[in-house]
Each structure stands twice: as C-alpha cells, then as structure tokens.
Amino acid sequence: MPKHKLHIIKNSVIAIAMTLFFSCNDHLKDVNKMSMSANDPVGISDSINVKYTDSGRLSANLISPKMYDFSNRNFSYSEFPEGVILHLYDANNAQTTVISDYAIVYNNTDLIDLRGNVIAATPTKDTLYAEQLYYDQKKEWLFTNQPATYRSKGYVTSGLGFDSDKDFKKAEVLGVTGQFAVQE
DSSP states (O other), X not given: OOHHHHHHHHHHHXXXXXXXXXXXXXXXXXXXXXXXXXXXXXXXXEEEEEEEEETXXXXXXXXXXXXXXXXXXXXXXXXXXXXXXXXXXXXXXXXXXXXXXXXXXXXXTTEXXXXXXXXXXXXXXXXXXXXXXXXXXXXTEEEESSOEEEEETTEEEEEEEEEEETTSTTOEEEEEEEEEEXXX
C-alpha cells in the first residue's frame, strides 16, 4: 500500500477515535438520568426509627414501616406511605403520641404533614382526632384547618380546625361546631 494512502487511513482512524473520545466526556450524567425517572425516590427505607435530639435531650422519635426519600427534588421531602408513629417529648420527658396512616416531612420547612385517621394523645389523656394535622418541628406546634374533634378533661369539642402547642397546654378548637360533656 502506498505511503500516502496509509497516512490518510491513519489520520482518519485518529480523527474518528478523537471524535468518539471527546463526545463521551459528560454524557454519564445523562445516562444516569435515563436509568432513574425524575419521579422515583433516591432511596427507600424499611422499618425506620429516627430520634431527634435538642441540646442532648430526646425531643421526638419518628417510627415508620417504610420511607421514600425524595431529596433529589428542588423542594425535597420524605414520604411515609404506610403511616407513622411520632412521639414528642417535653422537658420532663412526658410523651405526646401522634399516629397517622400517611405522612410527608418537608425538609426545607421542617413541617410534617400527617394524613388519614390522625390521632394525637397526651400523657394526660387529652386526645385529638382529625383527618389531617401539621406539626411544625421548629415551633413545636400542631395545627389543622380541617374538621377536628378534641377530647379533654370532661368535654368533647368538634370544630373546623385545631391549633396547639405539642403538649396541648394551649389547645384551641377553631370554629366550634359542637361541644358536650362526658363523664370520665
């Protein structure tokens, strides 16, 4: 083969190899994106038990059979499709327990959205029943603008919403629709 043709073939092979090499430089991210849908969680956890502390003191404990981690989103969150049990502790270690069929924890706002058969019970047996309840972790505050029923010492009160600190010391039923006395 003449030297001239060999030189053309050699340069063509080098040019093709360089084109392939430089065209593959940053497409790994695109390949990873194709393998995982933007709607999929980045992690799935089973049987979780997360404890939150404040100044070395246990302040909350979240228990759930399953958690989906959506921290890959711009507004990241964790979803608990099989419900949660949330224990909230005061300075004396007294426990308020909140349960629900479903929950979402919004990471950027520290807000927990509890939904479906929500029950919150204090150590003094005050109990709230609602279909949806929010818990603000920073303010340690429970609230809802959905119908709620609150049972406290001797009374059951129904209303259009509820607002309270986590210990129910400042509990208020909003838009009262009914109240009746009960014997303990």
